[in-house]
Amino acid sequence: MGSSITRSLIKLAVAWLPRSQRERFGEEWQSHVDEVPGKVGKLLCCVGFLFAAYNMALTTRRDRLRSRFERGLIADIQFVAYNMAQSTRRDRLRSRFERLIADIQPDLETKVPILQKKAEPLEITMERLEITKQLKATIPDDVALYVAQNIPSNRRELALDWLVVYSAMIGTKITLPYAKRMLKSCGLAPRKITIESIRKMVARARMRVFPKPGRRKRP
Amino acid sequence: MSETQGKISGAEIGRMTNLASGTLYPILMRLEEAGWAESSWEVGDPHKLGRPRRRLYRITDVGIEKAQLAVREITLPFKGFAWR
DSSP states (O other): OHHHHHHHHHHHHHTTSOHHHHHHHHHHHHHHHHHSOSHHHHHHHHHHHHHHHHHHHHSOHHHHHSTHHHHHHHHHHHHHHHHHHHHHHHHHHHHHHGGGOOOOOOOHHHHHHHHHHHTOOEEEEEGGGTEEEEEOOOOOHHHHHHHHHHSOHHHHHHHHHHHHHHHHHHTOOOOHHHHHHHHHHTTOSOOOOOHHHHHHHHHHHHHHHSOOOOOOOOO | OOOBTTBEEHHHHHHHHTOOHHHHHHHHHHHHHHTSEEEEEOSSOHHHHTSOOOEEEEEOHHHHHHHHHHHHTTTSOOOOSOOO
């Protein structure tokens, strides 16, 4: 059953592509899905193909001829390089602490040095292309304290990643106002929960679940 | 595993770069169209292999040059990962 769903999803995705590319990507994506372990993984991969096909269909021939095409490709490569470095760093941290996983809630004084330690230099290494580069960023005490105090633990590492990457890419120092502005623009800034905000959110959800009824007919 | 003479499959690239399929394939397509990467089918009959053939990608000389340039430039202002 699982494979029939994945096949249907691939078929659906491929239908968005130009006729000349359908056969190629149909077979390629099928072989890709075969290599993905687990049913959920396969399903998510197929959903990804839908997005890929939509994106690929949108890139028209006219876009490819534009001068910014090359700039976009450079940005693509930078994105891939950054992503590789980031995942390597995460794996390294995970393997370093693999045997030490325990549910410990550190206090604020401990959180700050942990965050600063986590913001170690990001290393980009592409062995095949003989490329290595190190992106450095230091987190000042006040920014680390702000992140530790205001960002919940499930989003803290993500917030830190954004700060390190943006500052390294743009080449600016991380300051508290910069961090606040940056985290707000990424939607990671702390939100104040008030009775009014809860009421608004519930009302919006109710409107979605129970839409406004139409005018009733009189008997 | 799927690597033959410096060629690598899309699934393998996805694992190496930690990119989801929805992000990876548009990038590969753009790189291929620009001539920075090239792809070819895995040699073998799918019936004999018992699975669909893999499409193997390889970075071209121009691609290597541009990748080195891109990583060298990485500290410049960096806006918008996605574009169309």
